[in-house]
Amino acid sequence: MIEFKNVSKRYPGGFEALKDVSFQIPRGEMLFLTGRSGAGKSTLLKLIMMMEKPSTGQIHVNGHHLNRLASRKIPLLRREIGVVFQNHQLLFDRTVFDNVALPLMILGYQPRDIGRRVRAALDKVGLLSKEKSKPVTLSGGEQQRVGIARAVVHKPPILLADEPTGNLDPELSGEVMRLFEQFNQVGVTVMIASHDLGLIARMPYRLLTLREGALLRGVEPIGEREHG
């Protein structure tokens, strides 16, 4: 589903954010991407989204060879990826409903389908009653869940999350993680970048750990290690 082959990313000015990173994520897997801030997590996610281009190496995402993807095809790639941002990236001048409806409008759904699907997504994150509210009136946790609803409303095969629990208390973080697990159970490939090691340690998923731009090898899922 996602494959990196010897990928490096060097920013103008010489800073090397990623060094020779290779990994494969099969379809339907859920995994964590960890590392200290500045270790390259965000850069890795940006490469998958084609917000950045790799300096060297090959990237494949859901059958697209990103090195060869024309820039006018980038929107098509992004439609196959749902993204949850740490800072939510909600539009504050429109309602929760309109925020979640945005990907469906871009995809060209009929209004009646948009209504149904938006409500299904809001129901999933427990915010069905807030569809007419403006994001400003919601708590941080609720805003994050609106962001999640927007990321999954068009049922993308891949879900990326960048520090989705960064500003949340442990209880809310747990809720958000359970949501991601539910999406994973219906076949979505889920990749979560997080430095919340306490939370990650409780979950039985593979870990990709970055340190100063390089991938640490031989890290097994923490859950399996505990059990076996």
Place this chain on the structure above:
Amino acid sequence: MVDDTLVKAASAQQAARKDEALRADVRKSAASPRRISSRDRFASYWLHHRQVAGDSLLRMLRHPLGSLATWLVIGIALALPGALYVALDNLAKLSTAWDGAPQMSLFLRQTADEASGRALSERLGRRADVARVQYISREQALAEFRELSGFGEVLDHLDSNPLPAVILVRPRTDEQGAAVVQRLFEEVKALPEVDKAILDLQWVERLYAMLSIGRRIALGLALTLGLGVLLVVGNTIRLAIESRRDEILVVKLVGGTNAFVRRPFLYTGVWFGLGGGLIACLILSAGLFWLGDPVAHLSDLYSSQFRLQGLATHQMAVLLLSALGLGWLGAWLAVGRHLGAIQPR
């Protein structure tokens, strides 16, 4: 107190029921297929166009003063060349009303008597390339001169009538060009009875030359001011892009194409152009109405039927369409320049 609690409980129950109904609706829809048919896609494409068009108009009307200022600037910029064009158009019409067709004046020799003059006039009138002839005898010419010139007393002191008889010849102008008129002129000039011939063609030619200069000035003005409109719209759209930067970023992140991002701004440009075009039409119509009466009065003084012509429907359509096109183009240029710079980081 008790009442209050009861009301709260009831409303909570109601809300719960509404939620349940929504969930049922949601569950039903979850089973629907994910694929979108191309017909649906097309329908929603047009729907989106309508929505975006309406939305950008509403955004504009939400700031009526700022929008009006832009409309006025565009309207005035378009009204100037428009007014010049209308003026030239009217001048051209005026010259045809005065018979753009040339007229020849044949001054007969003093020696020719009235009978031979009238015979010549009739002979000329029968020619195929002559539309109309008018014979003015020496006496008629004298009477006319006495009446119009105001030198009546001077003429009384003269022994004889110094004025020649004149034949006015109006060539048939429908099927021939200037060359035919010229040939006719050469022919009648050589007639033995004719002392002197004048072809009143020059003033028409001069007028048309002046009109064509005027048209070029109008075109140049239109091009220059059109460029100004482009810049005004472009700058306004640039500000609109800046103020909607966050929205553009999010739309790009969730897979909006460039066309999708561009659309609301192009519609904004179209509305600016259309509004400016309407204002230009209004200015022109008001100006023509304002000038209508004095021009009619002047024209009456020259005993002419000429009346100031307003904008015809097709001219108004051209004005509105070019305003719309300018708005769209200005927006397109601004979007092309500034939208590419906004990329999610």
